[in-house]
Amino acid sequence: MTKALRAAVRGIKGKHNPPGSPRVAPLSAPAPDDGALVSHRRRGQDLETAILDATLELVGAVGVGSLTMEGVAAAAHTGKASVYRRWPSKEDLLVDAMDHALPPLPDAPDTGSVRDDLLVLLRIMREAINSPSGCAIQAFMFDNSVDRSLIAVVKHRVMEPRQQMLIDALARGRDRGEVRADAVNPRTAEVGPALIVHQYLMQGPPVPDAFVVQLVDDVLMPLLRP
Amino acid sequence: MTKALRAAVRGIKGKHNPPGSPRVAPLSAPAPDDGALVSHRRRGQDLETAILDATLELVGAVGVGSLTMEGVAAAAHTGKASVYRRWPSKEDLLVDAMDHALPPLPDAPDTGSVRDDLLVLLRIMREAINSPSGCAIQAFMFDNSVDRSLIAVVKHRVMEPRQQMLIDALARGRDRGEVRADAVNPRTAEVGPALIVHQYLMQGPPVPDAFVVQLVDDVLMPLLRP
């Protein structure tokens, strides 16, 4: 899972620094316990997830360009050291965060009608785009400063399988006679996702469920009819 | 022209700093003339345009989040002082740059056929989105860190008039019997622009002309047919 994305980035910008010179030892004595009730010190997987979530939240909020490691650490309620222990650079963190954000592929629906199949698939897409992860993925993919090859990886892993599911739904509809034969192509399958993304970009989140229904009934069904 | 955008921002974040304290006067004597052949020192409108163009180029290249005044000054081959003489802050510069980027409204086409009307309008849109200005506007509008009210202004001035022209073209087609009556609505008019934007986002610039033709013939015409 993570391999593909990691490899994609490592190949582009892999860099590390040798350890620095020693330093004078500070002699500060921190304050004693303040008797706080909760000091849940998270570890391992727990903390890692928290950092990735915080990264996604920040990317969604301020964009990739303004993402800072200090911001991430603060948002995750931890220190930079814990972040740097896991990821050598901001890019690496970003890549793993994106990987963490990728929603699992839903089961292919087969309700027996194109309309319902489309509705299921596009509703899943609506939920994805409305979620924090979806927001972060949007911000990531539509940022010109992000490496195009990275975007291509996300596209390949997120967009293409979903488009294929749409094409499959159209093909099943064609076999049932519901769908015009030459409407079964990638161009047509792109219409639904494109309009949802466009709605998201134009009106901002969240994309309402009613929009998806109107999209299917007012645009897709007339477009597909034999 | 500029008024609307300026007012929109000034209302949101208007701030100025009082002058600072005096300082020790430096006593450096810069190098003498190096006999360079061109030292075109631009002034006034000329320089202002160069700065705005440089801003647009940078926004398109690195996004809003990573836009810096020093980068702008360098790209415009001038100094920060000349930038700050005109715009008190980065936001103000950004707003005027966007205003400078806004393409003029094209004349409404009326070729006598919906297909050709759509082709004209969407080709104009294609050219706009492929231009540096279009690239900058995209980066600006799809950046979550940009104030939503500002985006709304751009939307109102750029997107809405063009969508109205598309609706008008559909209405004329309906009157001629070319277009299904209930296809004359904003939702349908959105399809063309949404797919062009989606193509731009997914495949990156430039959007080829052939895409627009396919879009019209394979998607819009089947969608509109009575």
Added chain:
DNA sequence: AGTTAAGAAACGCAACCGTTCACTAACACG
């Protein structure tokens, strides 16, 4: 000639980078 403003180089300040260190909470094992 006199005025205006562009160019160039600094300044103090703040944020962020990536690193290091001392401390300590959570865990693992005999």
Added chain:
DNA sequence: CGTGTTAGTGAACGGTTGCGTTTCTTAACT
């Protein structure tokens, strides 16, 4: 159950970048 190990916390460090400002010199206009 006590002890040793691992790893999170929190604070600092030096370095870099960008901000917004200031100053001086100099080219372009009136």
